[in-house]
Amino acid sequence: MSANNKVYLDNAATSPLDERVIDAMCDVMKTTYGNPSASHSIGRSARAVVETARKQIAKSISASANEIIFTSGGTEADNMALRCAIHDLGVSDIITSPIEHKAVLDTALQLEADGLATVHLVNVNDKGDVDLQHLSELASKHKGALISLMHANNEIGTLLPYQKVAEIAKENNCLFHSDTVQTMGHYHLNVEDFGADFLTCSAHKLNGPKGIGFLYVRNTAPIKTMITGGGQERSHRAGTENVIGIVGLAKALEIAFEHVVEEEQQIQNIKSYMREQLLEHVEGISFNGREESDKSLYTVLSCSVPPTNNNDLLLFQLDIEGICCSGGSACNSGAAKGSHVLEAIGHPTDRKALRFSFGRFTTKEDVDQAVSVLAKLVDKTVARV
């Protein structure tokens, strides 16, 4: 529980800054104000800070420094991968899934609406697993396409068997982009093992600052640029670099990778504990996505609450009681905008989905508090027929 008596279980939306990240950024704020493009010594020292961070990040995922392009975060990195594949690499087909983050899905659909690409959606089942047979068929029909499939779904946590996807991509001469925003720093990702041409990262999902991330671009995918107006990032992304954010991102990743195995175990235990407690105390609760720990992101637990008299108010009531989490519903009428992910996996429209997501600072006491509040709210309002 945090100092303000709130229980924060929304780490997949954003995560609190680690003190060590704050310290690293404060040091740079105090000492390094130069423009990295300036040729004088003050500029050169800012350039050195940026390039040191780039090298460190690249090394941590076994990439080369020139394969890392700093961006304003995950959304921009996803946009860059898709748009540059179309504009610079001669791609005209995008194979993606209906449960991607909107940064991918809306971008793909916009490219299609602009007449620049054709989008093919691969089937997913009710757990959020991609149908690999269908993916294979689509890839062999549209050789040379860009396959864009996220590593872990941010709403329900289902993990992608990325090596199989990379094989399918290779067999069909396709490019492979994976949105790794929810997993970079949470697993020890390695670009060789992953086999993708593009990976995306956002610092604020791993206890780093908002507004900074990167796109990993394999050297064999020579993209040009999405943002013009300067020669920064080797002309791939114009604009004066966010030096403070870059330092924060590098520090956040360094800390994450340092204890990645222990932290995975610790957070997985919290998730399993919450699952057990919810089953024990909230009648009729069920879970979305995969149950197996090797098929589900350990930081996300998506639940499905039985119909209550006030489904729409549940999140609001949890918030009043100091529990911060996310929620969604599958809309049936199309009148209210529901979650496209829940809709695609066929989540019942009369049940409320709640996403609890955990991080480095989550405790068992947080879980106890959240379960006790939710159990009371559901018990009071469960629809009696």
Ligand SMILES: Cc1ncc(COP(=O)(O)O)c(C=O)c1O
């Ligand atoms: C899977 C996924 N991709 C992309 C993004 C967007 O990242 P950012 O907030 O850094 O733009 C998010 C954030 O919610 C996400 O969960």
